[in-house]
Amino acid sequence: MLIAKNLSYKYQATEVLSNINLSFESGKMYAIIGKSGSGKTTLLSLLSGINATQQGTVILDDKTIKGGQLRAYRRNNSIVFQAYNLINYLTPLQNVKLALEITGNKGNHTQIAKDYLQKVGLNDVQMKRKCTELSGGQQQRVAIARAIACQSKIVFADEPTGNLDSATGEAIIQLLKNLAKEENKCVICVTHDAQLENYADEVIHISDGKIT
Numbered sequence: 001m002l003i004a005k006n007l008s009y010k011y012q013a014t015e016v017l018s019n020i021n022l023s024f025e026s027g028k029m030y031a032i033i034g035k036s037g038s039g040k041t042t043l044l045s046l047l048s049g050i051n052a053t054q055q056g057t058v059i060l061d062d063k064t065i066k067g068g069q070l071r072a073y074r075r076n077n078s079i080v081f082q083a084y085n086l087i088n089y090l091t092p093l094q095n096v097k098l099a100l101e102i103t104g105n106k107g108n109h110t111q112i113a114k115d116y117l118q119k120v121g122l123n124d125v126q127m128k129r130k131c132t133e134l135s136g137g138q139q140q141r142v143a144i145a146r147a148i149a150c151q152s153k154i155v156f157a158d159e160p161t162g163n164l165d166s167a168t169g170e171a172i173i174q175l176l177k178n179l180a181k182e183e184n185k186c187v188i189c190v191t192h193d194a195q196l197e198n199y200a201d202e203v204i205h206i207s208d209g210k211i212t
């Protein structure tokens with residue numbers, strides 16, 4: 001489904017990814033694991049279309065993603081960012097509804113947003129507070145609800161359990177895993193979390209910008 005072919009990437013003169021070749025399928029959860037600074041977020045940014053490739057290609061369903069198609073490709077993907085990237089002056093409910101509107105989802109957006117926020121463990125009061133009035137872990141769960149509510153074929157998650165205690169983290173991992181198994185999505189997570197490694201169908205190790 002999704003292929004990274006000979007991907008290399010530099011920031012200024014420094015190469016941070018070197019000749020990466022990977023392939024991802026629907027119905028599976030992947031964990032990309034590596035030390036801080038090993039290139040995980042950079043790899044996710046190329047796979048998801050946030051950044052354009054420099055060398056090598058990203059191929060979706062046999063079609064190479066070219067420069068002009070990057071924006072549309074990016075819009076079709078769901079991404080859970082390490083820094084959440086929520087709209088802070090909106091409530092969780094408004095954040096998820098906005099994403100549903102932008103991605104042109106059908107159905108009752110308020111109900112869908114509520115259902116997904118409940119799934120990640122937010123209660124009715126928390127859903128209606130401003131995001132700035134939630135804890136870091138609650139904001140992370142809003143970011144996850146927003147990503148999975150949009151029904152993208154591929155969900156990318158950068159440290160999705162980074163700010164959660166181990167029980168909440170496990171529940172979120174299970175939710176991501178169900179997304180792969182029950183809804184046939186391709187779920188690609190970047191993580192340090194050994195728990196996530198245990199749940200993943202495939203574990204990919206990256207070190208100094210290379211797959212090891």
Ligand SMILES: Nc1ncnc2c1ncn2[C@@H]1O[C@H](COP(=O)(O)OP(=O)(O)OP(=O)(O)O)[C@@H](O)[C@H]1O
Nearest residue numbers: 011012016034035036037038039040041042043082
């Ligand atoms: N915009 C940038 N300009 C220059 N160098 C960058 C930039 N973004 C990242 N880097 C460098 O590229 C390398 C890989 O960074 P990246 O964020 O991909 O690593 P990571 O494995 O996701 O790290 P972490 O687990 O700490 O988030 C690091 O050495 C980082 O300092």
